[in-house]
Amino acid sequence: MASQRRVKSANNLEKIYQCSRDIRECRLGALFMAEKEQERGYRINATDVQNTEQIQIRMIRLHLLQQNELIRGYSGGVVKREVPKIPKFPDIGMPAEKKWPKPAKNNHSIRKYTSTRSKGNSGAHRPTSPVPVLKVERVVFEKNRAVINMKMQQAESNDADVNDKNNIVDDIVYPPGVKDRRPYDIVAKYRKLAGKTTDFTAEPLDVGEDKAETTVLGLSSFAEAHSCELIFTDEEHRFDNSIYRAACGVADLGSIHLLATDSVQTATFCFFMNFDFNSEFEESSERVEAFVVDFCQAIATVLECNTNNVRMFSVGKMGKEKNKSEVNFGITTGETKKTEQLANALKSRARSGFTNDKVLERVLAKDYEYEWRTALQALRLQISDLDPTYNFDYRPDHTPNEDSRGGHAYYLPRGWYRHALRVEHKYEKDSHWLDNTNAKGEWPVAFHGTKDWAVSSIAKEGLKTTAVKTDAMRLEAIQQMGNEADRPGLYVATHCDGGASIYTEKFTVTPFPDQTETFRIVFQCRVKPEKYTVHTSPVNQGHAWRYVDPSSIRPYGILLKKEN
16 A cells, blocks of 8 residues: 555656646746747737747646646645646747756746847846736636636746735834825835835835835826726836736836826627536636636637737626626737727627637627726836936926937926936847937937826717727828828827926825825836827927837836925
8 A cells, every 4th residue: 555655646746747847848938939029029920829828828727737736646635626628839949948048956937047139238137028927816706706807927927926915014103193094005015125114103204306205105196096006016027018018907117108198998898608607617716717718718819819918807697597697808908909900800700609619609699899998907116116326306406408319309307306217128129228329229308297188088988899099189190190190199298397297197195194295297208219290289388299109108217396
């Protein structure tokens, strides 16, 4: 008996080790495909999309299999969960593993690998951009319904809760007499990551135009105004795929201008399907998760888009109908026009049904409508996103009115204080965009407010299948640029005061019960030259520049100004 147990245990261990090797191969494959996608840009390659999805599905199911074997091998438990068929690793032309840099000893994080394209660059370390993946974080069962929370994670992450721990602080000491504790709760999370005390009696709230904690409170107020939550992370991330991460529901300081204009929108559908919710899932989170993965992959395959563009919100019983369920999900990309194209394509396909897909064949064929909703759920902030080395004070009287950047006039934001963002090495392909010598490759300076401007939303008027945004300068932009400008626009201003400052929301800070201070916040950006149209409206001073490519705007500073 003992020898049989040893043999069985050895077999379990070998299966566990094999799962680990296969999972590592999937991580390398995901990294390889992400690099191909960055090089390809916005052009869609159906084969690459399918291969990426197959790798993601394979990795998820290998994790489930590995967990089953761990339970069998170490606790002798009986596992009832069945793992769906694991797809093969696709032929993606990835170099042999020996060509990849070896990980540090006892550290299997994929972030330790660096892109082969970085060779020959400056000696500065440039970590490979993390690969964002939408995964099911939590399934909550209600009566005849399961609510699904899908959260963006890095492909190499095994711990879905690591960032949640950064956003829980339970040792805060509040000043006496404070009624509104929310600002202290927010700053406490920031201090926790920075390794500082959360005792606000010993170290009071740091309030002022030149104070980082005030900047954090401004970002929190800004996120809240746009139905988002400010979350803190210690996970390194780059800004060269910020637009892609925003489509997964999480903005960062590289895509914060999209949050300001609610530019990232989700086209939401409710599909009716032929199955009974209760008997299909039996309140099993694993079954729901497997269904979510298969459903999202099936929709992405039909549309020839990435699985991360599809997110499920809930699945539940369809009213009093027998053996009928409804699935609520959405489609999101980094561009509203592209999202609309995918949504219309899906609507067209759904009219005749999906007879060639094992998952979608249960969808009732009908003319489904879709509605628009804001896609972004959180604004993510890392401590190192702020770079005080490059902070700048524009408040002194001797500050000049004008300079030049990228061969264009740069109108300095007199009276404001800049909190610099750490953008060095955050964008892999560019190295000169932030220069200040007016050399080739340098981008001009412009400013972006914290609320929508020159753009009127029609989402609240009941329009379901048309673009969410219509902007006042669109026709004028088409006259200047042609059909390339016939897309939803993003606006920046050449001047801060009289330009972007008009389109900002005020936020207040109460450091003491009898003291309240009010501030405004503006984003200082570099913008890609020759990719915009010029307009004299809707600003009071200078010009407004209209862009259609969100990646042509790169925030590099947060400006604060106290209201008198």
